[in-house]
Amino acid sequence: MSLLPLSQALEQMLQELPTPNKIEQISLDQAANRILAEDIFSPINVPHFDNSAMDGYAVNLQNFSINQPLTVIGKAFAGNPFTDEIGEGQCVRIMTGAAIPKGTDAVVMQEETSLNNDGSVCLARQPKHLENIRQQGEDIQQGQLVLAKGSKLDVTTLPLLASLGIAQVNVSPRIKVAILSTGDELVSVGNPLKSGQIYDTNRFAVCLMLEKLNCEITDYGILPDDPIQFENAFLKAQQHAEVLITSGGVSVGEADFTKDVLEKRGQIGFWKIAMKPGKPFAFGQLNSEDTDNKTWFFGLPGNPVSALVTFYQLVQPALMKLAGCSAEKIANFSPNLTAYVATPLKKAVGRQDFQRGFYRVNPQGELEVKPIGNQGSHIFSAFNESNCFIVLEQERGNVAQGEKVTIQPFNFLLK
């Protein structure tokens, strides 16, 4: 079977996966990391009213001359406005955030005034019209689109909604994901290792990344290399999960039956991608009577680096689509930059490489990247000192020092 280019795999997968068909209404304080399921239009102007940007004096430019001392007739505080009229030769003491008193059209900052013994104030210079006034609606106009459907609710967006007084939002439901690892050799952390056994790192990594993506996780644990148990896990996932993610057993060895079970209990979307690491990655769906509630399948390769790279490059955008993220956010889940390579890179033609690297701005002010550690798909430790993927095109061969390459800085999922 020929290998599918990653770009085609992504295109096919994102086309097949649906956007959410359910909506939940929740309060703002429960909405962190959820995906907005509606457009939000501002119910108010922000700022809500004209207010002062400085501590100083509010004046009416029409009713005094610059050399004339001004009589201070009152005070305006944030939350405690001055409500009287202002007359000829008068001004109002005003604090930052206080509403601009009626009839005034500039605020002179305190440092540009002098206070006379009789309590009157002299200005150091002629103020400009609307100086130091933050105008109503200057940030957001009432009725304006503030956040589009598909936006993530986070530290940059939730306080914005709070500033508009929005207490409830419609969001997409969290995705229900079942996970498991397969392999007779696998042992959960916390247990001693017997001969030939290794610790299950993949389920641990997958769980952490799913938590960051705010999924609802059901952990089926470790399954032995037994196709019957694997099939049973499929049947269970079909009932309870929207997504099943497995690791291991997707290659062609005698204990690798993921593909066969997927063929029997569902449909393969694609299997085997022209990427390194991650070649045997499998995507498909489990059989279901209910066409509105399908369970999607992602089979990660067993090698830990391959599992992590395929989750990042394929499962991450897939879950974003299922969660209702906008197409633009999905396309830019991990934007590319260009950097010079500081040391030569080994690369075989035929697969798109995702090497682990460290990028920095060099003393010449350019982006520069170097590979980290051994690039084998069993060398997990190299992730620790890496901060990006070095993305090398499928048809590219070895890369010489000083050549330009694409890099993908790790996003929040890994660091």
Ligand SMILES: Nc1nc2c(c(=O)[nH]1)N[C@H]1C(S)=C(S)[C@@H](COP(=O)(O)OP(=O)(O)OC[C@H]3O[C@@H](n4cnc5c(N)ncnc54)[C@H](O)[C@@H]3O)O[C@H]1N2
């Ligand atoms: N004849 C071929 N052999 C292999 C090919 C191939 O094309 N032809 N592809 C290789 C590639 S590339 C990869 S990647 C692996 C993937 O194989 P599987 O997905 O079937 O994974 P396993 O064979 O079950 O395990 C591979 C490796 O990873 C270790 N492993 C498995 N699960 C975990 C886990 N949860 N935590 C930590 N480590 C795990 C396992 O012990 C093996 O060492 O196949 C190549 N072979």
Ligand code: MOO
């Ligand atoms: O493609 Mo495999 O995932 O390199 O070891």
